[in-house]
Amino acid sequence: LMNYDALRAEQAALRKLGIHRGIGFATVIELTNPSAAFYGVGGARIASQDGATVRLDPEGHITVLIGVGEQGQGTEGIYQQIAADAVGVDITKVRVVTGDTDATPYGGGTWASRGAGIGGEAVLLAGQALRENIVKVAAIILKREGNTLAVRRDRIVDATTGEELLPLAELGRIAYFRSDTLPAEFTPELMVTRHYAQRDFPFIFTNGVQASYVEVDTDTGFVKLLKHWAVEDCGRVLNPMLVDEQMRGAIVQGIGGALLEECLFDDSGLMINASMADYLVPMSAEMPDIEVAHIQTPTATSKLGAKGAGEAGTAGAPAAVMNAINDAMAPFDAHVFSQPITPQKVLRALGKVR
Numbered sequence: 001l002m003n004y005d006a007l008r009a010e011q012a013a014l015r016k017l018g019i020h021r022g023i024g025f026a027t028v029i030e031l032t033n034p035s036a037a038f039y040g041v042g043g044a045r046i047a048s049q050d051g052a053t054v055r056l057d058p059e060g061h062i063t064v065l066i067g068v069g070e071q072g073q074g075t076e077g078i079y080q081q082i083a084a085d086a087v088g089v090d091i092t093k094v095r096v097v098t099g100d101t102d103a104t105p106y107g108g109g110t111w112a113s114r115g116a117g118i119g120g121e122a123v124l125l126a127g128q129a130l131r132e133n134i135v136k137v138a139a140i141i142l143k144r145e146g147n148t149l150a151v152r153r154d155r156i157v158d159a160t161t162g163e164e165l166l167p168l169a170e171l172g173r174i175a176y177f178r179s180d181t182l183p184a185e186f187t188p189e190l191m192v193t194r195h196y197a198q199r200d201f202p203f204i205f206t207n208g209v210q211a212s213y214v215e216v217d218t219d220t221g222f223v224k225l226l227k228h229w230a231v232e233d234c235g236r237v238l239n240p241m242l243v244d245e246q247m248r249g250a251i252v253q254g255i256g257g258a259l260l261e262e263c264l265f266d267d268s269g270l271m272i273n274a275s276m277a278d279y280l281v282p283m284s285a286e287m288p289d290i291e292v293a294h295i296q297t298p299t300a301t302s303k304l305g306a307k308g309a310g311e312a313g314t315a316g317a318p319a320a321v322m323n324a325i326n327d328a329m330a331p332f333d334a335h336v337f338s339q340p341i342t343p344q345k346v347l348r349a350l351g352k353v354r
Contacts, residue, residue, distance in 0.1 A: 032308025113308025
């Protein structure tokens with residue numbers, strides 16, 4: 001992905017001109033999809049399971065209710081995708097309600113890279129169960145065997161020919177408002193709840209490799225970020241754009257920890273950079289282009305096969321950047337490990353300041 005040999009050749013040529021660039025790598029293993037063993041064994045009342053309710057509304061739309069909240073990571077989007085695929089409706093027909101477990105099935109919420117792997121699996125199981133129930137209702141209305149029917153794009157169709165037989169809106173109308181036309185012994189169940197907890201292992205492991213290319217100014221100690229690469233295996237990728245941007249955002253956070261972010265205190269113990277006006281965080285001007293790629297190894301512990309992806313970028317970036325800086329300073333036999341790696345620390349490692 002990074003054309004390593006060409007970068008090494010460029011590095012060697014630039015060193016002859018007094019320009020010092022470095023390449024650093026970091027391999028990452030991230031704990032995701034935690035089971036009850038994560039907190040439960042210690043007595044903490046933090047749920048490791050999640051529940052989801054998926055409902056067919058009378059107009060043929062789908063409503064998903066789940067306790068995993070949206071914090072900008074795109075959970076609502078992937079739950080729409082999962083439910084639409086599981087039930088057999090267009091994604092525009094899916095509404096997602098997240099948050100308060102007084103109103104949604106009880107679950108663990110958003111933490112520890114578990115939204116897709118735990119919450120998504122609950123949505124999948126509930127959606128598949130709802131589809132089975134929809135087919136049962138359709139079989140009675142159409143007076144056909146259920147195994148000859150399928151749900152595709154908001155319609156009941158012939159499973160073999162794809163012939164459209166019944167819109168879901170019409171099925172919903174009959175089930176909710178004209179159940180008197182159905183057999184007396186049959187009750188439509190068009191609201192299904194399913195739960196999921198990861199049980200096979202204490203965690204599911206996401207893994208990956210990151211690489212950083214930097215330039216170190218040996219006169220000022222400043223570090224310029226030139227390029228960053230990440231290849232990750234987070235299981236089945238449900239939405240490539242969301243996962244890529246999650247990785248990029250997490251990498252930016254990791255770079256912030258490596259180079260900028262630090263709590264500073266005066267002699268009285270008072271924090272002197274306690275506002276965003278004084279506390280350094282990465283901005284777009286400092287960040288390099290970040291190239292992301294994936295290898296997909298679906299976890300066998302769930303039908304969905306999704307592992308977590310939220311934190312791996314942050315976990316790998318600091319080490320990759322630090323190794324790149326040390327590679328750039330290798331001709332001087334200099335090393336720096338204390339983070340954040342400030343210009344002062346770089347110059348101290350080079351022996352230019354005390």
